[in-house]
Amino acid sequence: MHRTIAGLALGLIAGPALAQDSASQTLTVYAPDYFAFESGPGPAIKQAFEAECGCTLDYVLGEVVPQILLEGDRTEADIVIGIDSTQAAQARGTGLFAPHGVDAAALTLPIGWEDETFLPFDWSYLAFVYDTEAVDNPPTSFAELIARDDLSIAIQDPRSSVSGLSLALWMDTVFDDAEQAWADLAPQIVTVTPGWSESYGLFLDGEVDMVLSYTTSPAYQRMAENDDTVAAAIFDEGHYMTIELAAQVAGTDNPELAQQFMDFIVTPQFQSMIPTANWSYPAALPREDWPEGFRELPIPDSAIWHDEETAAERRDPAIEAFRSGMTR
Amino acid sequence: MRRLAGWPGAAASGLVLALVLAPLGAVLWRAGGAGWPEPADWAALRFTLWQAALSALLSAALAIPVARALARRRFPGRDLLVLVLGAPFILPVIVAILGLIAVFGRSGLLNAALGPLGLPPLPIYGWHGVVLAHVFFNMPLAVRLILQGWLAIPAERFRLAASLNAPVWRLLEVPMLARVLPGTLAVIFLICLTSFAVALTLGGGPRATTVELAIYQALRFDVDFGRAVTLALIQVALCASGAALVQRARLPDAFGAGLGRSVQRWDGGHVLDALVLGLAMLFLLSPMTMIAWRGAPGLLHLPPEVWGAALRSLLVALAATALTLALALPIALWGRSLGTFAALLPLATSGLVTGTGLFLLVHPLIAPRLVALPVTVLVNAAMALPFAWRALAPAIEAAEAGHGRLADSMGLRGWTRLRWLLLPALARPLGFAAGLAAALSAGDLGVIALFAAGDQATLPLMMARLMQAYRMEAAAGAALLLIALSLGLFWLFDKGGRRAAA
Numbered sequence: 001m002h003r004t005i006a007g008l009a010l011g012l013i014a015g016p017a018l019a020q021d022s023a024s025q026t027l028t029v030y031a032p033d034y035f036a037f038e039s040g041p042g043p044a045i046k047q048a049f050e051a052e053c054g055c056t057l058d059y060v061l062g063e064v065v066p067q068i069l070l071e072g073d074r075t076e077a078d079i080v081i082g083i084d085s086t087q088a089a090q091a092r093g094t095g096l097f098a099p100h101g102v103d104a105a106a107l108t109l110p111i112g113w114e115d116e117t118f119l120p121f122d123w124s125y126l127a128f129v130y131d132t133e134a135v136d137n138p139p140t141s142f143a144e145l146i147a148r149d150d151l152s153i154a155i156q157d158p159r160s161s162v163s164g165l166s167l168a169l170w171m172d173t174v175f176d177d178a179e180q181a182w183a184d185l186a187p188q189i190v191t192v193t194p195g196w197s198e199s200y201g202l203f204l205d206g207e208v209d210m211v212l213s214y215t216t217s218p219a220y221q222r223m224a225e226n227d228d229t230v231a232a233a234i235f236d237e238g239h240y241m242t243i244e245l246a247a248q249v250a251g252t253d254n255p256e257l258a259q260q261f262m263d264f265i266v267t268p269q270f271q272s273m274i275p276t277a278n279w280s281y282p283a284a285l286p287r288e289d290w291p292e293g294f295r296e297l298p299i300p301d302s303a304i305w306h307d308e309e310t311a312a313e314r315r316d317p318a319i320e321a322f323r324s325g326m327t328r
Numbered sequence: 329m330r331r332l333a334g335w336p337g338a339a340a341s342g343l344v345l346a347l348v349l350a351p352l353g354a355v356l357w358r359a360g361g362a363g364w365p366e367p368a369d370w371a372a373l374r375f376t377l378w379q380a381a382l383s384a385l386l387s388a389a390l391a392i393p394v395a396r397a398l399a400r401r402r403f404p405g406r407d408l409l410v411l412v413l414g415a416p417f418i419l420p421v422i423v424a425i426l427g428l429i430a431v432f433g434r435s436g437l438l439n440a441a442l443g444p445l446g447l448p449p450l451p452i453y454g455w456h457g458v459v460l461a462h463v464f465f466n467m468p469l470a471v472r473l474i475l476q477g478w479l480a481i482p483a484e485r486f487r488l489a490a491s492l493n494a495p496v497w498r499l500l501e502v503p504m505l506a507r508v509l510p511g512t513l514a515v516i517f518l519i520c521l522t523s524f525a526v527a528l529t530l531g532g533g534p535r536a537t538t539v540e541l542a543i544y545q546a547l548r549f550d551v552d553f554g555r556a557v558t559l560a561l562i563q564v565a566l567c568a569s570g571a572a573l574v575q576r577a578r579l580p581d582a583f584g585a586g587l588g589r590s591v592q593r594w595d596g597g598h599v600l601d602a603l604v605l606g607l608a609m610l611f612l613l614s615p616m617t618m619i620a621w622r623g624a625p626g627l628l629h630l631p632p633e634v635w636g637a638a639l640r641s642l643l644v645a646l647a648a649t650a651l652t653l654a655l656a657l658p659i660a661l662w663g664r665s666l667g668t669f670a671a672l673l674p675l676a677t678s679g680l681v682t683g684t685g686l687f688l689l690v691h692p693l694i695a696p697r698l699v700a701l702p703v704t705v706l707v708n709a710a711m712a713l714p715f716a717w718r719a720l721a722p723a724i725e726a727a728e729a730g731h732g733r734l735a736d737s738m739g740l741r742g743w744t745r746l747r748w749l750l751l752p753a754l755a756r757p758l759g760f761a762a763g764l765a766a767a768l769s770a771g772d773l774g775v776i777a778l779f780a781a782g783d784q785a786t787l788p789l790m791m792a793r794l795m796q797a798y799r800m801e802a803a804a805g806a807a808l809l810l811i812a813l814s815l816g817l818f819w820l821f822d823k824g825g826r827r828a829a830a
Contacts, residue, residue: 034796038631060697066548159545191453194528197795204800206435220798326533
């Protein structure tokens with residue numbers, strides 16, 4: 001009896017110390033909602049990493065870039081994953097991040113990657129995805145899309161979504177006069193939604209023939225929904241790439257653990273969880289190791305992508321071309 | 329109401345003002361000063377004012393014949409109709425948009441019916457789509473407000489007018505409308521000022537940019553806090569002028585309570601009234617039917633997390649309801665002009681700025697995600713306050729006007745007066761106010777997305793996540809669940825209030 005009480009007392013004293021010890025072994029990862037959602041890659045990645053490190057991985061969900069900009073150096077994050085490459089300059093501006101410390105040779109992106117802070121973990125091509133039952137002759141170039149007046153399109157607003165901003169940068173690159181191109185495209189654009197999911201929902205409901213999405217979207221429809229009627233129109237001019245990045249926070253309490261996670265990102269184990277959970281291409285996995293449904297997807301001939309400085313520099317003119325072209 | 333101490337009203341008003349203005353101050357402090365709006369922001373301001381004015385005018389204009397028909401006719405199921413007609417107002421915005429598109433969209437019911445008739449499809453996207461959605465949301469509110477005006481005309485007047493063969497419309501109804509309409513217009517105008525998702529999804533492009541979108545862009549995308557604060561201050565200024573208008577305008581006597589028996593009338597128009605009511609029902613009910621129709625299959629595909637989220641939404645709604653009433657009652661009882669301003673301010677406040685400001689205030693003290701749900705309760709309660717206040721204030725005024733002197737002569741003061749004079753008269757509006765607060769709070773995404781609540785998601789957040797994960801069918805199922813929760817809560821509270829009053 002007395003021994004029990006003594007044991008309890010000891011437990012109460014030791015408890016906080018133990019808790020503190022295990023708390024220092026917790027890795028806090030800021031991730032977008034869709035990444036850590038039950039059908040996203042997050043839960044499987046958490047399980048695999050916890051088994052490897054013997055620690056706890058906690059996700060904090062939300063829009064990661066506004067989040068860290070709000071928090072500044074008081075951030076709790078050890079790792080931030082899911083930074084869109086168009087927002088990399090803003091994220092870097094916080095000065096929060098340490099070098100990723102991973103050998104870039106492991107990457108299999110269609111473009112070279114030299115950045116030492118941000119590590120790509122997945123990517124895709126922006127594309128206009130169409131309903132094969134409604135569109136039997138999809139446009140084969142951006143110029144053709146603009147000339148066609150029989151298609152109805154939903155896109156995302158460049159002022160409120162990274163996919164919309166990427167489209168604006170894409171058009172800014174393809175056309176000499178992007179404002180004119182927007183004005184020519186305007187009649188086909190049925191609506192502009194705040195984010196990707198609203199547009200994609202309209203497309204699935206048959207409200208539009210085409211929607212701004214990704215070349216990997218048809219893989220979801222085919223593999224998860226058994227739906228063969230969705231395809232991406234491949235344009236001759238090339239497609240803008242969306243690259244999602246991860247970075248480790250310099251002020252982390254767990255530098256070893258954070259580095260271990262960065263190393264984990266480029267392992268085949270992590271990378272093979274990306275395609276059928278995040279519905280995008282893995283950034284460090286050779287094509288022959290992709291799931292069949294991904295290998296079968298048509299791939300654009302050339303990749304268009306702005307490095308961070310160019311993306312930051314072209315951002316305002318590209319958005320202004322959208323605004324003034326669409327309101328002409 | 330000098331007989332009661334005024335301090336609880338002032339305290340509640342002060343709390344609300346602090347809840348709205350302190351976050352604004354936090355964002356301003358973080359920005360290091362206000363920014364200057366861009367030229368595009370002025371265009372957004374013009375569009376915002378224009379669409380809000382048009383939405384208010386149309387909602388009120390269409391509500392007049394509906395309210396008139398409801399006031400003139402008695403038929404079985406009239407009470408149920410009044411209840412159901414109120415439903416669009418408490419629908420979650422994103423769900424309502426899905427329903428409107430299912431009816432008015434390219435592949436919606438309306439265009440499916442027009443096609444075989446050889447008529448061209450009617451597009452929903454554009455400024456008219458924005459106005460259509462706002463009328464859908466707010467016409468039911470206008471009907472309720474205007475109906476109160478009609479019911480306040482004593483039956484004897486109609487009898488007298490009929491016996492003299494005098495024109496009822498010109499003598500009785502036009503003066504009543506002149507009193508009721510300005511307040512109705514002002515409230516709907518304020519509601520439409522902060523529209524964001526409606527305007528963007530149905531607006532069809534940057535022509536339909538609202539100030540709220542500009543705030544979103546500044547805050548979440550450009551991270552230009554100074555500009556966001558300036559835009560938010562413009563909204564507050566607009567609200568202040570709106571509140572001044574509301575106060576000057578003679579308000580209708582009651583908001584939701586006392587939809588009593590209809591007056592016997594001797595002027596004709598049965599067919600016309602039936603037609604008006606039929607059309608209004610078709611317009612308001614068909615989108616809701618479509619949401620149910622499309623969402624039903626999705627109910628089978630709901631991931632298990634949805635049920636936990638639904639429970640959290642229920643608890644958030646109940647807590648927010650309690651807080652809303654705790655704020656609205658003292659403000660309605662003892663708040664003066666400061667109370668009116670405090671009660672209306674949340675209407676024209678950007679939830680995004682409030683949420684961001686609260687995040688900045690909370691962050692140095694505690695991890696924001698740990699307080700995601702309490703903060704959501706707080707903000708939802710503030711957002712529901714204007715409606716709860718509007719339900720209570722006129723009823724209190726009426727009770728004081730009717731029996732205040734008697735209570736004075738009996739020496740009823742303070743809490744006794746509250747207990748014996750006011751609370752009995754307030755049962756119905758309290759039930760209605762609680763129903764509104766619960767439904768609005770359950771359906772609103774609110775600020776929870778800003779607070780990075782990992783496994784603490786509410787139902788609206790869960791629905792947004794399902795949509796982002798390509799799972800549109802499950803999202804439609806979650807939407808249906810959300811409506812059932814919102815309407816169920818409203819119905820229960822409203823019914824409870826009616827029963828207590830009976």
